[in-house]
Amino acid sequence: MTESGSDSRRANRQAVPECGMMKAIVNVNRDWAIGRNGDLLVYIPEDMKYFRKTTAGAVVVMGRKTLESFPGGRPLKNRVNIVLTRDESRIPETSKEAADAYLSLPTADEFLQLMKRRADALTAGEDPGTVLITVPSETALTELLGQTGQSDRTGFPDVYVIGGASIYKKLLPYCDTCLVTINDYRQEQGREADSWFPDLDAMAEWERTEEGEMQEHEGIHFSFCTYRRKQNI
Ligand SMILES: NC(=O)c1ccc[n+]([C@@H]2O[C@H](COP(=O)([O-])OP(=O)(O)OC[C@H]3O[C@@H](n4cnc5c(N)ncnc54)[C@H](OP(=O)(O)O)[C@@H]3O)[C@@H](O)[C@H]2O)c1
Numbered sequence: 445m446t447e448s449g450s451d452s453r454r455a456n457r458q459a460v461p462e463c464g465m466m467k468a469i470v471n472v473n474r475d476w477a478i479g480r481n482g483d484l485l486v487y488i489p490e491d492m493k494y495f496r497k498t499t500a501g502a503v504v505v506m507g508r509k510t511l512e513s514f515p516g517g518r519p520l521k522n523r524v525n526i527v528l529t530r531d532e533s534r535i536p537e538t539s540k541e542a543a544d545a546y547l548s549l550p551t552a553d554e555f556l557q558l559m560k561r562r563a564d565a566l567t568a569g570e571d572p573g574t575v576l577i578t579v580p581s582e583t584a585l586t587e588l589l590g591q592t593g594q595s596d597r598t599g600f601p602d603v604y605v606i607g608g609a610s611i612y613k614k615l616l617p618y619c620d621t622c623l624v625t626i627n628d629y630r631q632e633q634g635r636e637a638d639s640w641f642p643d644l645d646a647m648a649e650w651e652r653t654e655e656g657e658m659q660e661h662e663g664i665h666f667s668f669c670t671y672r673r674k675q676n677i
Pocket of ligand 1: 478513528606609
C-alpha cells in the first residue's frame, strides 16, 4: 500500500514534535549569508537594537560557537541562554561565571521551577537574572521544551533560535516564525561568507508575510521581514 501525498505530509509533520515551539531571528544578506570567520557579516545598530528588544526576557537557543562570538563569551543578559554543545567542557569558565545561574542539562522539573521563579521576579518588577544552560543535543532541547509545553504555558516566554548556521538548520523544523532582517551587503573578494541560513524563499512551506520599509546604515540597505510556516503544507 502506498501513502497518498497528504498522508505522507501528515506523517512528516508528526515526526516533528512540537513544531512551532520556537521562532528564529536572524540577519541575512540577499544570498542568505549570515557570517564569516565566526563573526557576523555586517553590524547594523538598528538591527542590534531590534534583536535586544525582541529577545529581552526570553529564552534564547544557540550553538557553542555563537556563545563564543559574544563579547567576552558572556551569555545575553537577563535571558535564559540555552547552548547546544556535545562537549560541555568547551564552555569557558568565564561564560559560566558571567551568568547568575549555570545548569548542565536540567531536568524538566528544575527547568520549570527556574522559569516559574523568573516569571515571579518579572511580576514583582525584579531583574530575572541571566541563566546559562547547556544541552547535549537538539533532542534533549526539544524534550526539555516539549515537557514544558505539556504543562500550563501561560506566561512562558518566547523561545528564539539565535544561531549560528548549524543550529538554525537543525532547529528550523521546530520553528513556525522567522524574523529575518534582510540586507543588501555584497560580499567582497577574499572576504566571502562561510555561514548561511536556509533559503526560505526556496522552501514551499515558508512564506514572507511582512516586509518592513527599507532603511539604510552606512550604505547598506535593510528591512525587517517576517516569514511564517504555511498551515496546509
Ligand atoms: N547573522 C546572524 O543573525 C547570525 C546569528 C548567529 C550566528 N551567526 C554566525 O554564525 C556563525 C557560527 O555558526 P556555526 O554553525 O559555525 O556555529 P554555531 O551553530 O553557533 O555552533 C556550532 C556548535 O554548536 C554545537 N552543536 C551544533 N549542533 C549540535 C547538536 N545537534 N547537538 C549538540 N551540539 C551541537 C557544537 O558545539 P561543540 O563543538 O561544543 O560540540 C558546534 O560546534 C558565525 O559566523 C556567527 O557570527 C550569524
